[in-house]
Amino acid sequence: MGWLSRTGYLEALSRFFYDLAELSDSMGLKRQPPCPIGSCGTVKVKVGLPSMLVGGVIMDVTSVEQAEIAEDAGAVGVMVLDKLPYDVRRSGGVARMADVKVIEEVMSSITIPVSAKCRIGHYMEAVILERAGVDLIDESEVLTPVDEAHHINKWVFKVPFVNGARELPEALRRISEGASMIRTKGEAGTGNVAEAVRHMKALNNDIRFLASRRGDEEFLRDYARNAKVSYELVKLVADLGRLPVVNFAAGGIATPADAALMMWLGSDGVFVGSGIFKSGDARARAEAIVLATSKWDDPEAVLEAQRMVVEKSAMTGIDVKTLKPEELLQVRGV
Template sequence: MEEDSAMTVYNGSAITDAKKNPFSIKVGLAQMLRGGAILEVTNLQQAKIAEDAGACSIMVAEPTRQGIRRMPDPSLIKDIKRPVSIPIIAPARVGHFVEAQILEAIGVDCVDESEILATEDEDNFINKHNFRCPFICRCQNLGEALRRVREGAAMIRTQGEVLGHGNIAEKVRNLRNVMKEVRVLNNMDEDEVFAFAKKKAAPCDLVAQTKQMGRLPVAQFAAGGIVTPADAALMMQLGCDGIFAGNEVFYSAEPNKRVRAIVQAVRHYNDPHVLVESSCGLEDSIQEINPSEDRIQHFGRD
């Protein structure tokens, strides 16, 4: 393995030396969020609801505005960061390393290189190894995921729809595609790995590591369209380490109840009895999950 490859911590053994390669530390920090729900928030009130509900982290975003969408106002992040004790994530535009520098200077715990914001650089992603904080990036297939990991992404989110309409079909398709490619890789002969890596345009050492581990070498979360406890549990049962829930869940009739139910569903995704209790009484507010376009705050992702 190359020294800058990802780190295997799932089996308790590191492939890279944390003292020599800070990336291994960032991978470990991101994996501390495994088994949790990350909620997108646009104000302090929503942040407190997410924290009280047991969210593992929050992602700060601004309400949708006309024109170019950029990183959140630093003052908004500071206002939320002071009274909230859980980790703070903030999005930066793809390729915009100066926005990432600003977010790191503010003290966010993680940066999401977001394709939902305006794209600053159409050809180049941020060199995430130049930063101390972990980065999150999007993927829709295994090759894309491993390319982002090579650039320094410490967490991958398998992305679905971003319109806030609660449609998980695209995310399920992308997630199953990634899992299928991992299974195909696991069943390959060692001599076939090189051709597979070339076909997927993925780093060969990371492809070999994925085969060895039987999964992505970093934490994998699901994002896009998750608005019910059943949606969240489905993503976990399909093999994700956690989920992102969009800001649209706060526009339901009872946001406290819905957010808490989603968090509980992630924690107890294999317990149908808990899922029954979490899902009860939410149907009356499901219509509120589809706000008008001027109220929808999209996820920030790479």
């Protein structure tokens, strides 16, 4: 990606919030996990983890058994959930973080990174997940938000966070709050990749537009003001011509072709939620999506991947247009 040598601005922001956190620690709030050697949780270490996941697939799982299938199939990581997004949508009620016991069991049975979701704005769920040893925390709109106005201040954590976004200003606000990775929101649990496509295109169009006007300070300042983020961050994106963190696709990916499409649109990797374990051919589908994501630019390989799955076994999916406005998950936490 090459932006990692240019994360100076993020590091300055991080230092500021980290110093604040250390101050509160010194006043008796012992929150920071121990660090046996070196400096833990630096910006490079936090932005570096998602960078290692590039070209890979992170799969939603609800049990140790599913996590083992995911690892065997070549997942680059798993996301432990209480219910798959499709079931969250069907069951209604309040969706919260997964059982800590299940997360711990998964962590001790597989060797790849383990992620888990916390509710938007739920600082304590995030503290619990960090303490438990989760490698990446997803502050996710799939769970029921607890704070309609604020997200978690992610700078004070030593583990990286991923946040969803539908467009560039939203992504920049999350990065300003300390997100080390961005994903499209898509519309989770629908098996319909249309919204993820929309979000990825909106984000990339804006980045290209910013890059084309990178010398126009007045324009960049206006953009920053409207997006409610700093000019320095907007300038950084304009200069890099991409986000200063890894950007994955998520929300509705159900087939190898969906995954390859998102890679072609410029994703760095994909999250697959209900798409795998709500299908009738989970093991083969997981392997096929891994292959299509890595070799998306080789039509022969994508064809081979698509041949590995059976369309009749794919999750049926929901047309996003049939969802009522209050059923949309993507409008949560903007």
